[in-house]
Amino acid sequence: MLPTEAFVAHWGTGGKDSFEAQPPNAALSVFAAGAPKDIVVVLKNPRLEKDVLRYSVDVVEGDSSAEGKMCSLFIDVIGMPLTPRSYAGRARQVVRRTSRRTARRVVRRHSW
Numbered sequence: 001m002l003p004t005e006a007f008v009a010h011w012g013t014g015g016k017d018s019f020e021a022q023p024p025n026a027a028l029s030v031f032a033a034g035a036p037k038d039i040v041v042v043l044k045n046p047r048l049e050k051d052v053l054r055y056s057v058d059v060v061e062g063d064s065s066a067e068g069k070m071c072s073l074f075i076d077v078i079g080m081p082l083t084p085r086s087y088a089g090r091a092r093q094v095v096r097r098t099s100r101r102t103a104r105r106v107v108r109r110h111s112w
Contacts, residue, residue: 025060040059
């Protein structure tokens with residue numbers, strides 16, 4: 001959980017690991033005609049205008065013309081820690097360490 005203002009403020013921090021350098025994917029579920037319609041997008045250029053958060057998006061998959069009164073946005077933050085101690089940051093470090101170990105083991109096994 002992160003306040004929207006803090007989320008937008010952190011967008012460009014972090015250099016090559018920031019959302020600005022590597023925009024996140026997100027799933028937008030629009031509830032229309034009693035069923036959700038999912039649209040996968042890449043989020044770019046967040047702007048907080050009073051109490052409205054706006055993004056520029058690139059549609060990756062789904063019907064971008066879906067309309068409805070209710071929607072939910074699920075942002076994929078894996079790979080971009082907002083703080084060094086965040087869950088995403090820890091998970092990424094574990095994956096990197098595991099990948100390196102696995103790669104070393106594979107090299108060792110094949111070199112015998």
